[in-house]
Amino acid sequence: MTGVQQISVEPEESETRLDRWFRRRFPGLNHGRLEKLLRTGQVRVDGGRAKANQRLQVGQVVRVPPLDAKPAAKAGDGAPKTTARDLSPQDTDVVQGMILYKDEDLIALNKPPGLAVQGGTKTSRHLDGLLDGLRFGSPDRPRLVHRLDRDTSGVIVVARTAKSAAVLAKAFQSRDMQKIYWALVMGHPEHPAGTISAALAKSGDAGHERMEWDEEDGKSAVTDYRVVDTAGRKITWLELMPQTGRTHQLRAHCRLIGTPILGDAKYAIDQPDPDQVVDLHHGLLADVADRMCLHAQSLVVERPGRKALTITAPLPKHMKEAFKDLGFEESDA
Secondary structure: OOOOEEEEOOHHHOOOEHHHHHHHHOOOOOHHHHHHHHHOOOOEEOOEEOOOOOEOOOOOEEEEOOOOOOOOOOOOOOOOOOOOOOOOHHHHHHHHOOEEEEOOOEEEEEEOOOOEOOOEOOEOOEOHHHHHHHOOOOOOOOEEOOOOOOOOEEEEEEEOOHHHHHHHHHHHHOOOOEEEEEEEEEOOOOOOEEEEEOOEEEEOOOOOOEEEEOOOOOEOOEEEEEEEEEEOOOEEEEEEEEOOOOOOHHHHHHHHOOOOEOOOHHHOOOOOOHHHOOOOOOOOOHHHOOOOOEEEEEEEEOOOOOOOEEEEOOOOHHHHHHHHHHOOOHHHO
């Protein structure tokens, strides 16, 4: 156990969430214990109360009370250099098989649908738990810098160092990342292209929450879209370009314009237009009836002093088969 510490935030830790800062510096401190320390005001930032999701800035001072945990280390001097988690050869092969691109700063992966990005209640297998398989001899454990929903496939980037994590996280927050998603949706939007600007807030009972349009209490959410192709007026291939990064943003916005994403039961429309109803459980699309058709197709990473990096991910099997059955050609995008 150590006494009270006053620790300054290092440059490479800028924009790191407070809970992740603790995870790197005090790996023996679990999340529940941290939340209690925050609630009771024992952990403070610049003398004020703090929350787990607070983003830290260079030079801020974090008050750390006595802990039954590993002592803090300076960033770049052991903090992110965690002990590698033992992975089976099969798990290592799985995560390395997702690699789309790798350099000294980042690794881009093609996340399969059904794999959660982080753990949670009843989620023991997740991408974060596989990241030790991407060390490639480095003492640093790769870090998540953004998220995809469990059932969304496609490009996801992890940083290889604390410094690159800070740069990439800032880029995502400042909208410097150009993101393109492909979605198969029910119905056809009123306009062939446009912008959906609808603030979103969480609603619903525990376990059944979803994001709803709420201009009063919601957070700003903006998505550009265009129709790439249609199968009659019952199935549409949309290209979606989010300008903000709210939870379930694309899924909620597609529902709001009357075109919920195929296979997305949470955001299905309660009383759809009869002319746009498709019985997915019979015919060509039976194989995708219960699988969400949303794919993070490409990402343009802007990096200071370097050429922009464009990363693309091939469609998952169920969407590739749906494209074939519907007569959609990827080259038409």
